[in-house]
Amino acid sequence: MTSAWPSFSWDSFKKTTPSEYLVRFAFGGAIGAVAFYVGKRFGPQIGGLLLAFPALRPAVLTLADEHEARNAAVVHARGAALGSIGLIVFALTVRLVGADHIALALLGATLAWLLSSALLWRSALWLRERQLARDARRDGAQQA
Numbered sequence: 471m472t473s474a475w476p477s478f479s480w481d482s483f484k485k486t487t488p489s490e491y492l493v494r495f496a497f498g499g500a501i502g503a504v505a506f507y508v509g510k511r512f513g514p515q516i517g518g519l520l521l522a523f524p525a526l527r528p529a530v531l532t533l534a535d536e537h538e539a540r541n542a543a544v545v546h547a548r549g550a551a552l553g554s555i556g557l558i559v560f561a562l563t564v565r566l567v568g569a570d571h572i573a574l575a576l577l578g579a580t581l582a583w584l585l586s587s588a589l590l591w592r593s594a595l596w597l598r599e600r601q602l603a604r605d606a607r608r609d610g611a612q613q614a
Contacts (some may be wrong), residue, residue: 518561552594556587 501520509517560583567575 515565519558521557548594552587552590555590556583559583559586 505517505520507517508520560579563579563582564575567578569575
């Protein structure tokens with residue numbers, strides 16, 4: 471089972487082939503290009519919203535499904551959803567503070583992103599712990 475806590479392993483670099491890095495680069499570039507063209511056509515506010523989409527997420531999910539269990543891809547997808555919310559909070563904070571105070575806007579947005587992402591992550595872990603405890607009680611009641 472995949473751990474609920476983020477971790478780092480050098481072994482991941484050994485498992486990833488150059489073609490997989492190319493796929494990640496291509497996905498990221500394509501999503502960035504789409505955001506650019508949408509921004510040119512409909513304005514920077516709309517194009518900027520597309521940049522809140524984690525550009526590498528489709529490639530990571532594809533590669534995670536190839537290298538790891540499907541359960542790991544689900545964990546990555548949930549993390550992407552939480553990360554996207556954090557990026558939206560960042561963008562909204564910059565928008566609310568405004569371009570007149572760019573240093574303050576970026577500092578405030580970074581703090582807002584950090585706090586909202588940490589709160590969302592902790593909430594997700596709490597919900598998962600509740601679900602596991604409920605499942606354990608149910609399984610214990612069925613065995614008795």
